[in-house]
Structure formats: structure tokens, C-alpha cells
Amino acid sequence: MTSPQDNQTKKIFIDGEAGTTGLEIREKLGAVAGAQIISIDPARRKDAQARREMMREADLVVLCLPDDAAREAVAMVDSLEGARPRILDASTAHRTDHAWVYGFAEMEPGQAQMIAAADRVANPGCYPTGAIALLRPLVEKGVLPEDFPVTINAVSGYSGGGRQMIEQYEQGEAPNFTLYGLNFSHKHLPELLKYTKLARRPIFVPSVGKFHQGMLISIPLHLDLLGGASAADLERTLANWYGDGGLVRVIPTQEETRIEPEALNGADRMELRVFSHPEYAQAVLVARLDNLGKGASGAAVQNIRLMLGL
Template sequence: MTQNPTIFIDGEAGTTGLEIRERLATLPVTLHSIDHAHRKDPAARKEAMAAADLVVLCLPDAASREAVEMAETLGANAPRLLDASTAFRTAPGWVYGFPELSAAQAEAISGAPRVSNPGCYPTGAIALLRPLVDAGLLSAQYPVCINAISGYTGGGRSMIEAHEQEGGPAFELYGLGLEHKHVPEIHLHAGLKRRPVFVPSVGHFARGMIVSIPLHLDDLNGSVSAEDLHTALATRYAGQDKVRVLNAESTLSAEALSGSDGMELRVHGSPRNRQALLTARLDNLGKGASGAALQNIALMLGL
């Protein structure tokens, strides 16, 4: 590895690519770019891949799969890959790029040739659920229901255009066929055996996200309190600088962490009603996308 490793962002003109490019200014790396006119030229992209230590793929799923196949043709000159699409988040041979997932995950990312960057909604949901499943407080068979709201910047060009024009929608539920592409990712990496119900929504604000998961405490394993859930989360994320476990609030604004690469987890509860609500607040473009990518880049390159 050279003193200043070289990174090529395939798809740097998109929202995530631009955000990653901006964040890379904080790391001692060399960014390899190709002329905008040739950004879709396979020969130019392949040449850029061969010149890079790490390639970050910021492409749609199908294009990411094609890019991975292209990288494989380079043989011994093939770079390490970090993919920001949905294509490989549950695929064998890829390490899931959520460093806080377990005690061993950061080390696994640092040595992996291929890493899949997590989705924004799954980042919040998995952060809340996986520690509780691992601690034996939440059964892997629990009928998990996940509600989430995101800023419109995570929805692609058409959604951004719809919200930025005059009279854009105030609030929308979507994915109502209950087949959202993030569900398999949550199902696998949260350690669930029963497919969760996931209901996403988008609000008329650019950045920010809240993921919320209601729980009936009497349906958990043993006599569990909201305080027990809080303790399990706080224990799992002790010492982590990007994930903080905070006390419950009476209200939460989804936009509060806009521009941040951190995430806040809380357990809100009603002892009298034996109910709890888990919440994760993050920036959908920060810890939910490019901020997570920067974490993974730093781990993969030993920075």
C-alpha cells in the first residue's frame, strides 16, 4: 500500500458519490477521477480501477454488478471494492460495512476485499435490534414492525425534483407492497428469523431520518423493562464515537443530525402500559450513506 492510497469513485457524480468525494478531503488519500465525458466509458473506467487501491461503487444495483464483473477481469491488479448499492448487502463473500455490528466487525471490514455499505434505514433498524437479539431480550421470532421517515434526498432524482418544486408533497408513505429492497438486509443482519414489516415514509425536508420500532414488553423474553433495553444498547455501543445511546425525549426532530455522521439511539417507554419504543436518529446521507462509507474507507485502508 502506498503512503497515499488511491481511490476511484465509480459514479462520483451522484448524490452519494459527491458526498463521499467531499468527505475524502479529510483523509490522506489520492482521488483518481476520469473526465466527465468518459465517465460511462468501460475502457476508461477499467483503467481507473486498475490504477486504484480501492474502488467505491456509487451506482444502481445492476450497474454495480457489472462494475464488479469488470474489476474481476483485472486479476491480480483488481482493487478492493466498497459498494454503496443494495446489490451485495446480503451476498456471500461480501462483508457488511457496519463497523458497530459486533465486536469483530471493524476488523473484518479492515481485511475484506469486498465490503457492502449499509442502507440508511437498515443502519438504524439493525443498530436497535441486533444488540437486543444478541442479548436474548428480543426473540428472533418477534413480529417486528419498523416505521421510518427520511428526508427526500435519499429517494433519487425524481423524488428530489418533486420535493424541491413549489408545492411539493408534505409527507408520503411508500413501499406499501411491503417488498422494500432494504427488508432482506434488515432481516439478515438484525439476526431475525421472522421477516419484519417495514413501512418507510418521506417528509418535506432534505436530510435527516428517524427509524422507530414499537415493542410490547410482555412479549419479550422474561420480565424486560425499557431500562433493560437501554442498558443492552448502551453496553453494546460503549466507546463508539459514531453511535450514542441517549435518554428518552418527549419529541424528536428528524432533521436534528443533518450534516452529521453520527447516530443517536433511544428507548422510550411506558412502564404502566408495558410498552416501549426504540428510535434511531441519523442523517440519511451521513451515517446512512457517505458518512458510513468514509468509516469503511478508513478501515479498509488502515487510515
């Protein structure tokens, strides 16, 4: 005889579970009641028929794959007969696709409900999560003009760079700090532009440091170009948007003059701050998060919970 608990169990197949994000999602799901992970035989993980069998059995398929492989996996799901599983894609492949719901639950009112009802959800990128969290409310509320010239600076731990970068750092073969994306065509830019609601393409300058995980996104602003908005106005707008007690929190800076990227490692929340000085009409917006938490697997598990009602 099956119990009510058994009837509530949802089967989840992580396609690409051996990668960094897949392993993190698997670990976090171990603590989620009602989630049952079904896994493919490692020797058959590239076997199309074996993957198709897992997809047919699953309630939800999580894609932790390169972009092209993610698109192929979606086509594989589409080829299944009868009921098909829902899909959460952790790659970049579908983040700007209008047919997919963007998986940043706190982005705006109603977004979590849209994720819960969606058959296909695109998990956000780590850098965009912080930048969108800072900019979207300011643009929506008219505090920041949509055509404002925005520069987004960001630094991440090396775990965000994938297996090859991780190996280079852990073998001592990588530099202490690197700026990259200096061809102005980083793959996160379309996502940033769409979901910040900026009309002017921002300048995005990412970097990687010699630490495993953790992330800071910073956006400098000249307040005299904002039509009179003060740093307090920026902080108030963000605080009103996100409220109290959620995974995205606005933290008063008080007399802080520095911030480091690793303080939220292992956590699935994100902190937003507005740094300023009363004598100068300048501010710096800062988001801090774990690139493997709210920037990847933490957001994925949040979306899985919403999509499966766990």
C-alpha cells in the same frame, strides 16, 4: 524523491461520483489524510475502457451506481489482470451476498476488523443501519426473541430518494409526506432480516417527508410480550453493546416526549433512544441519523478508512 507521506497515499476511484452519495463521499474524503481521489473525464464516465483504466490505477473502487451497474462494475474489476483494487459497494446489489463483508462497523464485536481485512465490502442501507443498530443487540442477548413480531417505521428526508425525487421536491411537485413500500417488498427487507437476526420477517413501513435530509427509525414494543424485560433493560443492553464515545451512542431519554429527524444533519454519528412510561408496559426504540451521513457517505468514508488504514 518520494516522501513517506507519498508512499502512504491511497488512490480511490468513485465510480458514479456525480450522484448524491458519490458527491458526499468525495467531499468528506477531502479531509482524510492519505486519500487521493482519481477521477474520470466527465465526458468519458460511461466509457468502459476509461473506467477500467481508473480501476486498474486505484487501490480502492467505490461504487455509487444502480444495482445492475454495480454488478457490471464488479465484473469489470474481476476482468482486470494482475493486482485488483478492493471494492466498496454503496448499492443494494451485494448487501446479503455471503462473499461480501457488511459495512456496519459497530454491528457486533470484530466487525470493524472484518471490514479492514476485506477485499469487498457492502455499505449498509440508511434504514437498515438504524433498525439493525436497535434490534441486533437485543436479539443477540436474548432480550428480544428472534421470532418476535416486529414493526419498523421510518421517515427520511427526500435526498434519500435519488435524483428524480430530489428534483420533484425542489421543484415543488411532491407531497409533504408519503408512505411507501406498502407492497411489503421494499428492497431493504432482505438486508434487515439477515442482519437483525430476526427469524420472522418484520413489517417495514418507510416514508419520506418534505425536508432534505435526516432520518428517524422507530420500533414500538409491547413489553409484556418480552418475558419481563423492562425499558431500562432494553436501554442497558444497547448501552453495554455500543459503549461510550463511538459513532453509535445510546442517549437517555429522561423526560423527552418528542424527537425530530434533522438534528444530526451533517454528522456521521447515530443516536439510539428507548422511550417508555412507568405506568405502561410499552416502549418505542428510536434511531436518529443523517441519511446522507451514517446512513450513506459517512459510513462509506468510515469503511474506506478501515479498508485502507487511513
